[in-house]
Amino acid sequence: MSGADREKFPEVDDAHLRLSRTKTWGGLETEAAYGPPEPDADYAEQLGDPGQFPYARGSYPQMYRSRMWTQRTIVGYGTPADTRAGLEAARAQGATGLDVVLDTLSQEALDPDHPMFGPEVGSEGCSITWLPDLEVLLDGIDLTATDIAWHATVGLYPLVLAYAEKQGYDLTRLQGSHMPDHVTLTLSGYGEKLLPVDLAQRATVDVLEHVARFTPRWATGFPQCYNLRERGLTPVSEIAVGMAIVNQTLADLAVRGIGVDQIAPSMAWVSTTDVDLFEEVAKFRALRRVWARTMRDRFGSQDLRSQRLRIACHTSGRSLPCQQPLNNLARATVQTLAAILGGVQSVETCTYDEPVSIPTPEARELAIRTQQILAHEVGAARTADPLGGSWYVEALTDDLEAAALKMLGQIEAQGLLAAVGSGHLEELIDQHNHRTEQEMQSGERLRVGVNAFRSEHSTPPPRFQIDHVAVAAHVAEFRARKAARDLEPIRDAMRDVRGATAAGENSIPAMVRAFGVHATSGEVWGAFRLGLGHPYDPFGAVAPPLPLD
């Protein structure tokens, strides 16, 4: 469908971006922030007012009074056209930020015609493989004005750049974000087969260097600690492992000539909230303090935008059991509240049917309504760091920070990449999961409806069904258009990707050119893999369209 056939994609309603009320529900006026009557040196050193170094109490003086957190909803299923319709529905429900999730194949840079995985196309997200997919998904959406967060890592950034170049955008004004933390994926089940750690870190550094030099308004969800928490990290180890990834990457970028103040302002920590409200609030406060001091003291940052951390939070999917799934509405509400009390900049609230299927439209609407209730009725957004000064939360903040710094020291003594490659971090994750399982078995850790307070009346909610006919037609069209391509420019572009990669040059410009001549994600990423001496297709089932040699 062309732009002319479609109405302009609706902008965010301005009222959704502002705090609607500063008085309490009962009518008392409130301040933007509260603090000790006589701030002492210790307060200034350890906490500071909101918007003041070390930002424990929040990154901005007025917090949600100056800008409401971005209320995000995640969309991604079936074909690009299906997901486009989902984006329009989400905007109509009041989502101020749109997140696109790719299907598993697209996330792993495997094309929809890969011979081994046919049924995966479109099943857990949207199939996005090459330029024609973006032309459908993004038709009429202004990429310099609309905030789309791509829940994608492998190959996504050069594909969007190729699209943006073709559409004539000024790349220095390009908005949106993606999650270029590849090492996190190595640790989250991609493993050595799909993302060997050397290749993973190389890809991360190439992307971030290119972001710093050419797309300064493009945001990067980095580090991507959500996956690691879901995999089995605690709030303490989230800070430790996340900072280890950040420190290693900033050091690698310095070798490329990129200083901390050229890239840190483009980073937003991707986090989660599990169900322990106070622990998660304390984590965000400790994390901002660790981040600020690291940027200033370790990397010599002089730009406040580098030192005040922005955080994107997706509430925990792992915490939502399938038993009595409506209980998950209560869990997700508390988790969303924890994110707001912790001062994050954007939230995606998990849908209650997370353990059942990808969200139904009704479940998505409930998730966005949860955020709106917290923003406009509960008053959670009214004043910055409302739990600051609580003896409990301040002690938890200090304890979390101390434990995280200790663990960070241990990881860095070994070296991040060694700790990943040797399986040390995976063992840490396994131990946590095993301990949690034992605690569930012994009854030391109770989960309502799972190992306590079980109900006879738990019925699963409806399952979301993708349109298999539309997906089959999409794959058939993909095959036909792919077969009609002129292969020589694609082979040349793939050679360039492989060559630049092997030569130690930044691979992104060559990837953008390859996507521009309609190479697929599998082809571009395969050429990158070859450049580092890894097999073209990790499953050994696909060869390049023309031999590269």
Place this chain on the structure above:
Amino acid sequence: MTARPVRCLLGMLGVDVHSRGLRTVARILRDAGVEVIYLGEHNSAAGMAAAAVTEDVDVVGVSFSVSTYTHYVRELTEEMAKAGAGDIPVMVGGLIHPEDLELLHALGVTMVFGPDSSTDAILDYVGGLPISQRGVAS
């Protein structure tokens, strides 16, 4: 002849990376004395079937957190039959929807451990399996 421990092959099929649950199950089985052959993520059905034969296992376990599991289970049981391993029991775990239980059993799955199953139930089942005589006969 002395009894050997139960041998159990565990792995993920397809592109599903949600192997956290399976890794925990592997550890619990090992702690209970089961010999676990853990293949990790991204296996093909044919590869798992071949491993089941060469490793002479008493049970094969696969886990899923994505919705496409019936396809892969069908592939696995077909490949196991082709490899002459159709008699080895197959257990399936993960986010299995109750509506799919009947189909999974029809495909030859012996046990399903869904989100509501305890680790004790898995231990009881695996611990009570007959030991394969395959290796003894040859």
